[in-house]
Amino acid sequence: MPLLEIQDLVKTYRAPDGEVQTVLDVARFELEAVEQVALVGQSGSGKTTLLHAIAGILRPDSGAVRFDGLNLAQLSEARRDAFRAQQLGYVFQTFNLLQGYTALENVLLGMVFGPGPDRAWARELLTRLGLADRLDHRPAQLSVGQQQRVALARALANRPRLVLADEPTGNLDPERAQQALELLTGLCREQGAALLVVTHDARVSDTFERVVDLGTINRAARSATPAPVVGLAGGQRP
Amino acid sequence: MKALIGLSLIVRRSLRQHALSTIVTVFSSAIAIGLVMGVFHLNAQTRQAFLLDGFGADAVLGARGSKLQLVLNSVFHLETSPGNLPWSIYAEMRQNPRVELAIPYAVGDNYRGYRIVGTTNELFDRFEFARGAKLALQSGGVFFDPALREAVVGSVVAERTDLGLGAIFQPRHGIAAAPSGAEIVHPEEYQVVGVLEPTGTPLDRVVFIPLEGIFRMEGHELRGTGESFRPVAGESIPDEHKEVSAVLLKFRGGPMTGRFFDTQINLQGKQATLAFPLAQVLLEIFQKLGWMVQVLRVVSYLVVVVAAASILAALYNTMNERRREFAILRALGARRRTVSSAIVLESSAIAAMGALLGLGVYAAIFSAAAFVVRRETGVVLDVFAFHPSLVIAPAAMVVLGALAGILPALKAYATDVASNLVPTS
Numbered sequence: 001m002p003l004l005e006i007q008d009l010v011k012t013y014r015a016p017d018g019e020v021q022t023v024l025d026v027a028r029f030e031l032e033a034v035e036q037v038a039l040v041g042q043s044g045s046g047k048t049t050l051l052h053a054i055a056g057i058l059r060p061d062s063g064a065v066r067f068d069g070l071n072l073a074q075l076s077e078a079r080r081d082a083f084r085a086q087q088l089g090y091v092f093q094t095f096n097l098l099q100g101y102t103a104l105e106n107v108l109l110g111m112v113f114g115p116g117p118d119r120a121w122a123r124e125l126l127t128r129l130g131l132a133d134r135l136d137h138r139p140a141q142l143s144v145g146q147q148q149r150v151a152l153a154r155a156l157a158n159r160p161r162l163v164l165a166d167e168p169t170g171n172l173d174p175e176r177a178q179q180a181l182e183l184l185t186g187l188c189r190e191q192g193a194a195l196l197v198v199t200h201d202a203r204v205s206d207t208f209e210r211v212v213d214l215g216t217i218n219r220a221a222r223s224a225t226p227a228p229v230v231g232l233a234g235g236q237r238p
Numbered sequence: 239m240k241a242l243i244g245l246s247l248i249v250r251r252s253l254r255q256h257a258l259s260t261i262v263t264v265f266s267s268a269i270a271i272g273l274v275m276g277v278f279h280l281n282a283q284t285r286q287a288f289l290l291d292g293f294g295a296d297a298v299l300g301a302r303g304s305k306l307q308l309v310l311n312s313v314f315h316l317e318t319s320p321g322n323l324p325w326s327i328y329a330e331m332r333q334n335p336r337v338e339l340a341i342p343y344a345v346g347d348n349y350r351g352y353r354i355v356g357t358t359n360e361l362f363d364r365f366e367f368a369r370g371a372k373l374a375l376q377s378g379g380v381f382f383d384p385a386l387r388e389a390v391v392g393s394v395v396a397e398r399t400d401l402g403l404g405a406i407f408q409p410r411h412g413i414a415a416a417p418s419g420a421e422i423v424h425p426e427e428y429q430v431v432g433v434l435e436p437t438g439t440p441l442d443r444v445v446f447i448p449l450e451g452i453f454r455m456e457g458h459e460l461r462g463t464g465e466s467f468r469p470v471a472g473e474s475i476p477d478e479h480k481e482v483s484a485v486l487l488k489f490r491g492g493p494m495t496g497r498f499f500d501t502q503i504n505l506q507g508k509q510a511t512l513a514f515p516l517a518q519v520l521l522e523i524f525q526k527l528g529w530m531v532q533v534l535r536v537v538s539y540l541v542v543v544v545a546a547a548s549i550l551a552a553l554y555n556t557m558n559e560r561r562r563e564f565a566i567l568r569a570l571g572a573r574r575r576t577v578s579s580a581i582v583l584e585s586s587a588i589a590a591m592g593a594l595l596g597l598g599v600y601a602a603i604f605s606a607a608a609f610v611v612r613r614e615t616g617v618v619l620d621v622f623a624f625h626p627s628l629v630i631a632p633a634a635m636v637v638l639g640a641l642a643g644i645l646p647a648l649k650a651y652a653t654d655v656a657s658n659l660v661p662t663s
Contacts, residue, residue, distance in 0.1 A: 049656075057569060057655045078573055085571020096566045096659060100255035105247065112244035113571035154570075 001069055003194050004031040004054065004162060009063035009073075010220075011049055024049050024060070025219040029212065033161070036185055036195040038205035041214030045221040047198040050214065051164045054196070055088055056080030067162070085114035089155030089193065091184065093167035095147050097139040103150045104135040110157030118157075125153040129183060145176045149183065156187055163188050165197040169204055181207060244572065248580040249587055252560075259552040260588060263545070267592020270545035271635045272599025273538040278627035279600070280607050280619070281531050285524060287617045288314075289517045294366030295339070295486040296496050297514035299323065299331060299503070305513040306522050312343050312484035313516065314440045314615055315353045318413060319345050320511070324462050325480035327510055331487060336495045339364055339488035344452040344481070347424065349407055351415035352395045354445045356452030359384060365486070367437050378403055379432030384448040390432040392442040394616055401445070405430045409447075411457060424455050438618030453480060487512075542638065545592065549585050550642040557649045564650050565658035574651050581647035582640050589639020593632035600628070 011024035024046045031037055041047050052058040054065055056072045059080075065072045067087065072080055084090070089110070097106050107122040126135055129149040139147050148171070155163055168184060169177035181204060188195040197204065198214075205211045215221050253260045290313065300308040301321030310317040322344075332340040341364075344356035362373050362381045375381065375390070382388035391401045401407060406429050411422035428447055436442055453460060453469055460467045460479040467479040489495035496514045503512040513519045524531075564577050601621055608619035 052656050055569070057659075078575075081568070081571050081573045083571075084569065088571075090569055092569075092659065094660065096562075096569070098251070098563055098566060100251045100563075101247075105251065108247065109244075109567070109570055112247065113567075113573075113576065117243055158571075 002030040003033040003035075003068060004029075004196075005064070005066040006030070006054070007064045007066070009050075009053060009060050009065060011046075011053060011058060011060045022220040024053065026050065026063070026217050027219065029217055031162070031194055031196055034189070034192055034194055035210070036188065036208055037197070038208035038211045039196060039198045039214055040200060040202075040205045040211055041198075041218070041221065043200065045214045046218050047200075047214055048166055050218070051090075051166050051196070051198055054162075055090060055164060056083050081113070086158065087161050089158065089160035089163040091151050091155045091163065091165040091168045093170040095139075095151040095171070097147055097150055097154075099139050102136045102138055103131055103142065103146075103153075106139070106150055107153045107157050110154035114158040122153070122157060125156060126150070128187075129153055144171060145180070148172060148176070148180050152180070152184055152187065156191055156193070159191060160193050162194045162196070165195065167199055167201075168197060169199070169201065174203070177201075177204070244576065245580050245583055248567070248577075249584045252580070252584055253587065256552070256556055259556070263549050263552050263588050264591045264595060266545040266548050267589050267635060267639070268595035268599050270538070270541040271593050271596030271631050272601075272603055273541055274631045275596065275600035275625075275627050276603035276607070277531070277534045277538045278631070279623075279625040280604060281534075282625055282627075283619045283623065284611065284617070287619065288520050288523065290520065291517075292366075292369030293516065294368070294488060295341075295516065296489045297487045297499065297512050297516065299327070299340075299485040299487055299510055299512050300483065302509060302511050305511055305519045308484060308511055309513045309516060309519050311345070312486065314617075315355070315444055316440075316615060319483045322461070322481035322483055323485065323510055325477050325482065326462075328482050328485050329477065331485060336490050336498070337487055338490045339486070341365055341486040342449055342482040343484045343486065344449055345413050345483045346452060346458065347409040347411055347455060348413055348415055349395075349401065349409055349445050350399050352392075352399065352443055352445055353413055354389075354409050354447055354452070356447055356449040358449055361446065362390070367439050367441055371437070373437065373441065374435040376403075376433045376435055382431055382446070382448055384450060386448070387426060387428045387451060388431045388447070389428045390434060390446045391430055392434050392444045392446075392616070393436040394442040394612070395445055396430075396433040401430050401433075403430055403433055409445075409455060411455075422457065424457065426451070426455060436618075440616035442618075443616035449482075450475075542635065545635075546589070546638040546642045549588050549639055550645060552588075553581060553585055553643060553646040554649070557646050560650070561653050561658045564653040565655045568653070568655040569659060577653070578647035578651040581650050582643040585643025585646070586636055586640040589636045589642070590632075592639070593635045596632060596635070597628075 006026050006029040009024060009026045010022060012020050012022045015021050039047060049058065053060050060073050063073065072083060103126060104122055107126060108117045111117050123135065129152060131146060131149055134142060134146060165184060169180050172180055185195060199205055298308050298312045300312065301323050303320035307317050307320045311319050328340065328342050331337050341357060341361050345353060347354040359381055366372055382390050395401055406427050408427055409424045411424060453475055460481055462479040462481045469475045499512055500514050503510050567577055604621045608621060611617050611619055
């Protein structure tokens with residue numbers, strides 16, 4: 001059984017003019033435990049919406065998002081919150097660190113709603129990411145690269161089984177992007193977490209063994225825009 | 239427990255991040271709560287102190303006039319004397335079997351604004367200024383000899399003037415200090431032979447001398463017969479010439495006796511006034527000042543409401559800027575309930591800190607008021623005494639603070655995660 005299984009997932013929005021627009025219509029997508037996949041697609045192809053649906057932040061209109069066999073789409077909001085807190089790590093493109101909190105506290109926040117705060121583990125993560133001397137710094141006192149590493153540490157703080165990363169290198173220069181990507185993939189592998197990275201950057205997706213083109217699997221995007229040239233139909237590299 | 243740790247972290251960081259508004263709202267809550275506690279406790283304690291609970295006299299007898307003036311003059315040593323009473327009335331009361339104790343007071347002089355009261359040693363031997371408590375002397379002192387020019391001074395007098403043990407002074411004419419240069423200094427010299435232990439009552443502000451001393455003070459005239467009489471040194475004063483300003487009375491037979499004398503003196507007699515029961519007479523003051531207490535209470539309630547509103551406004555105004563923070567917390571697994579609880583907890587924490595600081599504000603307000611009351615009346619108010627408002631008011635402030643957090647909490651509760659996860663500029 002795959003760790004993550006998406007089936008006939010549909011998500012619509014009502015536009016200001018009242019028209020119902022389908023942004024996500026995915027027939028099938030699977031992710032095995034510990035697998036690392038890059039999900040590519042053009043802007044507006046529903047990448048972030050798909051991640052939100054997987055994370056339980058959004059509830060789909062229909063279809064299933066199964067995590068370890070459990071259909072998240074049918075869970076109450078509180079149970080989806082608990083799922084995020086316990087099983088999921090999320091790396092945002094804009095890092096989404098809380099400005100009033102120190103680096104250490106930001107990482108602790110990744111645990112308090114789930115397994116509970118573990119200062120030693122938070123320190124260890126930050127130390128391994130080269131931030132041992134920045135534990136008490138607030139985000140504004142850190143460089144962009146350091147902020148990204150705090151965000152990585154926070155995503156891994158609750159020892160998740162699945163890490164979702166939304167354009168994790170979008171705000172970094174190529175050198176730092178490469179470093180961040182290596183850290184992310186390396187730590188996920190080490191922690192035994194599956195990784196789903198959403199990106200529009202071919203330099204990022206090229207480092208993954210499996211790349212899925214959302215433009216291909218999302219029927220809503222396919223009907224709205226021409227299919228992208230990146231990746232192959234069916235989502236599997238040869 | 240995990241939720242509590244998370245909530246505590248969120249609340250602490252938010253309070254720190256919005257330090258200025260936290261400080262302002264904490265201070266406004268502190269002032270509000272200090273004011274409420276101060277108004278309620280001061281009112282209760284002054285009432286208790288001025289209603290003479292446990293005072294060792296049931297009534298005060300004095301010249302025909304206002305009962306309230308009589309009590310203020312003879313018990314609190316405030317106001318002017320309503321006039322004098324012929325010695326015969328005092329003597330009759332003293333011999334009446336229904337009267338257990340009759341202590342005469344004669345006033346008319348002061349020392350540096352502190353009233354000089356001529357009285358008998360019964361005041362020291364038999365009178366209880368509070369239930370079971372008689373006047374006691376500080377070490378080395380004795381009560382005056384009624385035949386000598388000796389004085390016993392209250393603790394406040396000893397503290398604030400040069401009238402320590404052994405000090406010699408000359409009384410000044412008048413019951414209050416005259417302007418400098420206009421005071422009439424009696425030639426008689428009195429020696430302080432005793433300083434009273436503090437009583438926390440107006441007695442602390444009095445200089446006691448023998449009754450005869452007032453009669454014989456140079457310049458004093460006695461009009462017990464209606465005609466002026468000046469005592470002659472070395473000769474006794476006939477009783478018919480003597481006068482007293484007031485008589486403290488303790489009855490035998492309880493309130494029935496008091497009512498009997500009340501009828502006899504106030505309704506059937508024309509020469510004297512009996513202030514009985516004392517508490518009832520003094521209640522008049524509080525009834526007259528009742529509106530002021532009500533105004534103070536309303537003002538303090540309003541200040542509390544304003545403080546609670548300021549908590550609400552301060553939190554509510556941060557809600558827009560905090561939407562992203564809430565969305566991030568939710569994305570990390572915080573429940574809606576956790577985020578909204580954090581807001582209510584934050585407003586409660588502000589109120590709780592205000593309530594805690596309010597105890598300091600209360601102590602400052604109470605101490606300042608107690609200082610003035612003691613200076614003006616000798617009545618001691620105890621800032622550390624318990625009053626229910628000291629518990630109820632802070633608890634009510636915390637509840638109000640929590641209520642003030644509900645509206646912002648609802649806004650936080652309704653925050654949409656997906657649409658607020660991206661930065662806004």
